[in-house]
Each structure stands twice: as C-alpha cells, then as structure tokens.
Amino acid sequence: MDTASPAAIDVEEIHKSFGNVEVLKGVSMTAHRGDVISMLGSSGSGKSTFLRCLNLLEIPNAGTVAVNGETIAMKTAKNGLPEPADMKQVARIRTKLGMVFQSFNLWSHMTIMENVIEAPVHVLKIPRTEAIERAEAILHKVGMYERRDYYPSHTSGGQQQRAAIARALAMEPDVMLFDEPTSSLDPELVGEVLKVIRDLADDGATMIVVTHEVGFAREVSSHTVFLHEGRIEEQGKPKEIFANPSTQRFRQFLSSNL
Amino acid sequence: MDFQVIIDSMPSLLEGMVLTIQITFLSLVIGFAMAIPLALMRVSKNPLLWMPAYGYIFFFRGTPLLVQLFLIYFGGGQFREQLEMLGLWVFFREAYFCAVFSLALNTAGYTAEILRGAIGAVPTGEIEAAKACGMHGQLLYRRIVLPKAFRLAIQAYSNEVVFLFQATSLVSIITLMDLTGYARVIVARTFDIYEIYITAALLYLCVTYGILYVFKKVEHRWSAHLRQRDTDDVDEAAITASMH
Ligand SMILES: Nc1ncnc2c1ncn2[C@@H]1O[C@H](COP(=O)(O)OP(=O)(O)OP(=O)(O)O)[C@@H](O)[C@H]1O
Numbered sequence: 001m002d003t004a005s006p007a008a009i010d011v012e013e014i015h016k017s018f019g020n021v022e023v024l025k026g027v028s029m030t031a032h033r034g035d036v037i038s039m040l041g042s043s044g045s046g047k048s049t050f051l052r053c054l055n056l057l058e059i060p061n062a063g064t065v066a067v068n069g070e071t072i073a074m075k076t077a078k079n080g081l082p083e084p085a086d087m088k089q090v091a092r093i094r095t096k097l098g099m100v101f102q103s104f105n106l107w108s109h110m111t112i113m114e115n116v117i118e119a120p121v122h123v124l125k126i127p128r129t130e131a132i133e134r135a136e137a138i139l140h141k142v143g144m145y146e147r148r149d150y151y152p153s154h155t156s157g158g159q160q161q162r163a164a165i166a167r168a169l170a171m172e173p174d175v176m177l178f179d180e181p182t183s184s185l186d187p188e189l190v191g192e193v194l195k196v197i198r199d200l201a202d203d204g205a206t207m208i209v210v211t212h213e214v215g216f217a218r219e220v221s222s223h224t225v226f227l228h229e230g231r232i233e234e235q236g237k238p239k240e241i242f243a244n245p246s247t248q249r250f251r252q253f254l255s256s257n258l
Numbered sequence: 259m260d261f262q263v264i265i266d267s268m269p270s271l272l273e274g275m276v277l278t279i280q281i282t283f284l285s286l287v288i289g290f291a292m293a294i295p296l297a298l299m300r301v302s303k304n305p306l307l308w309m310p311a312y313g314y315i316f317f318f319r320g321t322p323l324l325v326q327l328f329l330i331y332f333g334g335g336q337f338r339e340q341l342e343m344l345g346l347w348v349f350f351r352e353a354y355f356c357a358v359f360s361l362a363l364n365t366a367g368y369t370a371e372i373l374r375g376a377i378g379a380v381p382t383g384e385i386e387a388a389k390a391c392g393m394h395g396q397l398l399y400r401r402i403v404l405p406k407a408f409r410l411a412i413q414a415y416s417n418e419v420v421f422l423f424q425a426t427s428l429v430s431i432i433t434l435m436d437l438t439g440y441a442r443v444i445v446a447r448t449f450d451i452y453e454i455y456i457t458a459a460l461l462y463l464c465v466t467y468g469i470l471y472v473f474k475k476v477e478h479r480w481s482a483h484l485r486q487r488d489t490d491d492v493d494e495a496a497i498t499a500s501m502h
C-alpha cells in the first residue's frame with residue numbers, strides 16, 4: 001500500500017435517494033493503489049448504486065468522489081439537485097475507472113476485438129494499430145485471444161464477461177469496479193471469471209468488487225465492506241471480520257451465504 | 259394485349275422512370291439528413307428541442323402527402339411576392355423543386371419517428387458501458403447510439419423508402435413527367451389503358467424489388483451478430499489451453 005500519494009479513489013459520505021427512498025445513507029471508502037476492496041451485502045442494500053455513484057452513472061445527492069486526488073466538481077441544478085459541473089471532467093475521470101457490469105453490456109454489434117479497441121481509439125485517441133497490439137495482449141491475458149473476431153452473442157457468458165473485463169482493462173484504468181461480475185453466469189462459468197479477477201489482484205490492480213462470492217472476497221480482497229440498508233455495517237480485514245464478525249447482521253449474512 | 263404499344267411507349271416510360279428515381283433519391287437523401295437532427299431533438303429532454311420536433315413529426319405524419327404537395331406547390335404561388343423578396347421564388351415556381359421539397363419534408367417526419375423509436379430501443383446497458391468508458395455527447399451518439407439505432411431501424415426504414423418511391427407517382431399531378439406522368443399522357447393519346455398502366459406497374463415493381471434487395475443485403479451485413487456463426491475456424495483445444 002502506498003499512502004504517500006493521493007488515494008486511487010476516495011469517496012466521502014455518499015448519499016443517494018430515488019424519490020423519497022434513501023438508498024445510500026452516507027457511505028465512505030478509500031482505496032489506495034493495490035487495494036482490493038470487496039463489498040458484500042444482501043440484495044437491495046445499495047451495492048450497485050454505490051458503485052454507479054463512483055463513476056457518476058448515478059448522481060449522488062450528496063458526498064464527494066475523488067480519483068487520484070482530483071475531486072469531481074458538482075454544482076446545483078435548477079431543480080435543486082446536484083449535477084456534474086463539467087461533463088468533460090466526468091468523462092475524463094470515467095476513463096480512469098474501468099467498470100465491469102453484472103450483465104456484461106458488451107456492444108453486441110461489434111466483435112470482441114472491436115469492443116476492446118473502441119474506447120482506446122475513440123476516447124483516448126490511441127492509434128488503431130497500437131490499440132490492437134495492446135488489445136491482443138490483454139485478450140491473451142483473459143484467455144479470449146482466439147475469440148477476438150467473434151461477436152459477443154457467439155460466445156458464452158463467461159467469455160463475454162472476460163471480454164468485458166478486457167474492454168475495461170484496455171483503458172488502463174487506475175481503479176477497476178466490478179458489479180457482481182459472476183452473478184448472471186451459470187455456476188460452471190463462474191470460476192473462469194473469478195480466476196481472471198484474481199490474476200488482476202495478484203498483478204497489483206486496484207479494485208472494488210461487489211460480489212456474492214463470500215469465499216472469493218475472503219481470499220482475494222485486502223479489505224471487506226459489508227453494506228446494509230445503505231450504510232456500512234461492518235468492515236475490516238477479511239481474515240479478521242470473517243472469523244469474528246462483530247455485528248449480528250454480518251453474522252447472519254455470512255451464515256446464509258456460505 | 260397490344261405488345262407493339264408497350265414497345266413503342268417503353269422509351270418514354272423509362273425516361274419517366276429516370277425522373278421518378280431521381281426524385282426519390284434526392285428526397286431520401288435530404289429527408290434522411292433532416293431526420294437525424296429531428297430524431298435527436300425529439301429524444302432530448304429540453305422542451306425547446308423536443309417540442310418543435312414533436313410538432314413537425316405530428317404534422318407531416320398527420321396530413322396527407324398530396325395535401326402537403328399542394329400546399330407547397332399552389333401555396334407557394336400565393337406568397338409569390340414574399341418569396342420573390344426572399345429570392346426563393348425561382349425555387350417555388352419549379353414543380354420539380356416543390357415535389358422534392360415536399361417529399362423530403364414528409365419522409366423526414368416519418369424517418370425521424372422511426373429513428374426515435376430505434377434510439378429508444380438501444381439497450382441502456384450498452385449506453386452505460388460507453389459512458390463508463392468516457393464516451394459522452396456527440397461521440398457517444400456517433401459511435402454507439404446511432405449505429406445501433408440504424409440497425410434497429412433498417413427494416414422499418416426500408417418500408418419507408420418503398421412507400422416514398424411509390425408516393426412519387428403523386429408528382430404527376432403537379433405536371434411533372436415521371437413514370438406515372440408519361441403513362442397518363444400516353445394513355446390520354448392512345449387509350450391503351452391496360453397495356454400502359456400494367457407496364458408502368460411492372461416497372462415500379464422491378465425497382466421496388468431492387469430497393470428491397472439492396473436493403474436485404476445491408477441488413478444481412480449488419481446482422482452477422484444475430485445469426486449463427488457460419489464458420490468455426492477456431493481450434494477449441496487451443497482456447498482451453500490458453501486459459502490455463
Ligand atoms: N433507478 C432506480 N430507481 C429507483 N430505485 C432504484 C433505482 N436503482 C436502484 N433502486 C433501488 O435502490 C435500492 C438499492 O438497489 P441496488 O441495485 O443498489 O442494490 P444491490 O445491493 O446492488 O442489490 P443486488 O444485490 O440485488 O444487486 C433497491 O431498493 C432498488 O430498488
């Protein structure tokens with residue numbers, strides 16, 4: 001862990017409401033370079049919402065997000081709700097946050113290779129040949145090189161998710177955000193995706209992983225956060241809190257998820 | 259059936275067909291170019307943008323094309339002085355211009371509506387993935403939203419193109435010598451109603467078939483991801499090996 005330079009991502013007191021329902025009630029989190037933070041919580045506890053607030057796919061009602069020390073500037077819109085002050089800044093910061101979705105969300109009309117080079121070429125303006133070279137290396141890493149010319153629909157769910165990880169990695173992000181990357185996969189395909197994420201962790205990637213895979217969280221993450229009804233109910237080193245959960249709710253969660 | 263009549267009238271009918279195709283093509287190009295901004299305005303959340311687009315689409319879909327054609331051709335004459343002042347009379351006095359103008363405005367309305375539906379049908383997740391990669395605004399539309407929307411719209415759009423092609427037969431009413439225009443003139447002279455109109459109908463049919471054929475080709479190219487992969491040239495063993 002490198003604490004001298006600014007945190008890779010620093011989130012302060014995020015609040016988010018949908019209508020009258022407050023889904024996030026002040027959630028803070030800091031990830032330094034190389035941290036792997038796993039986020040657990042039962043369905044509806046606000047995990048996806050939290051992750052989506054980090055790259056402003058969801059606009060928080062209050063709180064701040066800073067990536068590499070740069071705080072995303074917000075202003076108050078006419079309707080009184082906050083909105084990003086500068087969409088260009090948001091777009092730039094999003095390039096530093098690689099997001100992997102539960103349902104892959106690959107661009108279905110493009111081949112795997114086209115998916116992976118799309119944003120490097122058109123957002124980062126990397127020359128096409130260079131982007132392809134980089135993409136080939138990444139696709140090798142996630143075991144999708146042989147499938148590079150396939151359309152997503154011609155590959156399995158596990159392969160699509162590995163391609164989606166490759167797409168995010170191709171932007172060379174500072175932080176990877178995973179939202180239940182294995183939840184929509186058949187059980188026999190979960191392993192291959194978890195292996196890719198584990199390899200990334202071993203390579204020192206900074207990651208926030210929302211997951212239902214308790215075993216995976218325990219083995220791979222450096223820090224675990226348990227979210228309950230929009231608040232962090234318990235957090236700590238996985239070795240400690242899994243062995244000795246201090247709250248009743250986390251204990252219940254663990255016993256029903258093992 | 260008098261085949262000699264058909265043979266004799268063929269050169270004129272084909273000349274008419276050239277005008278028919280010209281008018282169709284020009285109206286489509288102009289109409290499509292207008293439809294994209296109209297559709298983008300229509301899906302905007304800003305009332306200053308979506309309301310005019312809504313009104314435009316509502317008017318051109320809600321009134322008969324023939325009425326629109328008359329409004330522009332005869333209505334233009336009513337405002338001759340004003341149009342002359344604006345230097346636009348040279349256009350509005352030409353039946354050709356009025357025909358292309360009204361067909362283009364009409365197809366722009368329909369095409370915008372088709373595109374609006376298609377833009378709305380682009381999967382949210384794929385748009386979010388693009389945003390998460392740092393795409394926004396124009397780039398997002400140019401690279402992801404519109405290419406996907408075109409694929410979703412192409413079938414409905416091919417219908418619109420065929421409809422417009424056939425609707426061009428209305429321009430013969432404002433004196434243009436398109437295929438229908440020539441057919442009417444020849445029939446008025448020779449009274450060979452069946453021979454001439456059946457020939458004209460068959461000519462329309464041929465071109466319609468051509469249009470549908472081209473769209474089918476494009477659609478096929480655009481939908482490779484929706485079909486089964488035709489060749490499996492990948493060594494499955496190599497894939498499994500590379501994963502471990
Ligand atoms: N766009 C939205 N509009 C209204 N309510 C929403 C919206 N998105 C999420 N919610 C609500 O916010 C709450 C938290 O949702 P969220 O998706 O963050 O939960 P989660 O912890 O990711 O659950 P899961 O494990 O099922 O994915 C839920 O009650 C959900 O119904």
Ligand SMILES: [Mg+2]
Nearest residue numbers: 047048049180
């Ligand atoms: Mg979720």
